[in-house]
Amino acid sequence: MIVGILKEIKSQEHRVAMTPAGVEVMRQNGHAVLVESDAGVGGGFMNEAYEKAGAELVPTAAEIYARAEMVMHVKEPLPQEYGLIRPGQIVFTYLHLAANEELTRALMKSGSVNIAYETIQKADRSLPLLMPMSEVAGRMAVQEGAKYLEMAQGGGGILLGGVPGVDPATVVIIGGGIVGVNAAKMACGLGAKVYLLDTSIERLRYLSDVMPANCFLLMSNPAAIRKIIPTADLVIGAVLIPGAKAPRLVTREMLSTMKRGAVMVDVAIDQGGCFETSKPTTHTDPVYIVDGVVHYCVANMPGGVAKTSTLALTNATLPYAVEIAGKGWRRACAESREILLGLNVVHGKITYRGVAEAFGMEYAPPESVLGA
Numbered sequence: 452m453i454v455g456i457l458k459e460i461k462s463q464e465h466r467v468a469m470t471p472a473g474v475e476v477m478r479q480n481g482h483a484v485l486v487e488s489d490a491g492v493g494g495g496f497m498n499e500a501y502e503k504a505g506a507e508l509v510p511t512a513a514e515i516y517a518r519a520e521m522v523m524h525v526k527e528p529l530p531q532e533y534g535l536i537r538p539g540q541i542v543f544t545y546l547h548l549a550a551n552e553e554l555t556r557a558l559m560k561s562g563s564v565n566i567a568y569e570t571i572q573k574a575d576r577s578l579p580l581l582m583p584m585s586e587v588a589g590r591m592a593v594q595e596g597a598k599y600l601e602m603a604q605g606g607g608g609i610l611l612g613g614v615p616g617v618d619p620a621t622v623v624i625i626g627g628g629i630v631g632v633n634a635a636k637m638a639c640g641l642g643a644k645v646y647l648l649d650t651s652i653e654r655l656r657y658l659s660d661v662m663p664a665n666c667f668l669l670m671s672n673p674a675a676i677r678k679i680i681p682t683a684d685l686v687i688g689a690v691l692i693p694g695a696k697a698p699r700l701v702t703r704e705m706l707s708t709m710k711r712g713a714v715m716v717d718v719a720i721d722q723g724g725c726f727e728t729s730k731p732t733t734h735t736d737p738v739y740i741v742d743g744v745v746h747y748c749v750a751n752m753p754g755g756v757a758k759t760s761t762l763a764l765t766n767a768t769l770p771y772a773v774e775i776a777g778k779g780w781r782r783a784c785a786e787s788r789e790i791l792l793g794l795n796v797v798h799g800k801i802t803y804r805g806v807a808e809a810f811g812m813e814y815a816p817p818e819s820v821l822g823a
Contacts (some may be wrong), residue, residue, distance in 0.1 A: 452483075453484075454520070455487075455519030455523065456486045456490055457524050459754075460529055461754075466757045467491040469484075469486075469769070471496055471501050473765040474504040475504040475505060485514075486498075486506040486508055486509065487515055488509065495758050512532065521540070522544075523768075523772065524542070524544035525544060525751075530553075530557075539798075541565075545584075547721045547722055548795055548806045550696055562798055565794070565797065566793040571793040574788070583760075583763035587752070587759060588633075589629065589633030589637070592634045592716040592718050593634050593687070595737070596611075597611045600620065600684060600712075604745070605745045606745055607710060612643060619644050621685075622635075622687065623648070624645065625687070625688055625689060626648070626649060628649075630689035631649070634687050636662075647666055648669045676700060677705055683710070688717040690725045694795070695808065701715070701726040706744055709742070711744070715744055721751075724748060729748045731749075732749050771789075771790060774787065781821050781822075798820060800815040803817070
């Protein structure tokens with residue numbers, strides 16, 4: 452198969468979908484790899500390294516789309532790419548369609564086969580291609596939150612870990628999944644007082660055995676969130692419903708009870724955000740203030756640490772890319788339930804229930820398109 456690696460065009464997105472080492476593996480498995488020129492430069496992966504690994508450098512995205520049977524991005528295609536996507540072409544990337552009706556309709560119109568990183572799911576319900584970026588985003592959430600608590604950044608002038616004789620910051624993390632746990636580990640390590648909320652008592656029991664003593668576990672519900680929010684210096688939204696729009700868990704009314712100069716980091720912004728006052732921001736303009744509360748809602752947080760993120764992402768995506776390229780998407784989906792769950796839009800049909808429900812559109816079970 453001819454596989455195309457596209458240069459990211461989203462603002463301040465420096466990741467790339469595959470490292471030169473990944474290209475070498477694809478070549479060893481018999482696939483041709485086209486890499487858009489300078490696709491990896493932002494993360495420190497030079498054109499020469501891709502050529503040495505066996506890739507063909509291609510000057511434009513248009514040529515990649517015209518020649519490749521499968522194209523790989525990190526972030527979703529943007530409007531200027533919609534017309535380049537061909538019928539039957541495999542688009543393998545993060546899509547987050549439940550928060551983007553325009554993109555969903557464009558992919559339906561294109562007749563392409565769209566496999567979303569974020570909905571590939573193992574039998575234990577883990578999300579292997581979302582996990583590495585969730586680990587990065589969870590850790591970054593605390594790093595960024597600590598920065599924006601500084602007064603020069605609009606925050607309340609709170610040091611996350613405090614000092615002897617002075618209380619540390621209170622960090623509230625909503626969601627005890629991969630993002631939430633990685634955020635909690637970072638915040639606890641810095642000495643903050645951390646409250647981690649989740650809706651699963653089984654998950655809370657497990658976390659009680661592995662988290663440090665300055666992490667306090669709470670059952671998540673609207674009453675608990677209302678009670679804890681006024682105490683928070685930093686709130687991290689870390690809730691995910693695979694493939695579906697994020698629930699709005701912190702309302703505008705709750706926001707009015709928070710401390711002035713508190714910081715909110717919405718890691719769920721890719722899926723629409725879990726704070727009522729959230730709206731997507733960028734690395735170049737990352738924050739805004741509502742009711743005296745700083746909001747950080749960057750939609751591609753791991754892009755800020757592109758080298759770490761690209762290495763982690765390729766480690767996770769490469770086995771799936773090899774399988775899809777080697778077997779073709781139909782056989783790969785027929786033989787792997789994990790990849791089957793990655794199908795979001797195929798030949799104009801929505802094949803992921805959460806996306807169809809987000810827009811009130813017709814849902815086609817993914818199994819129904821395998822023989823089409």
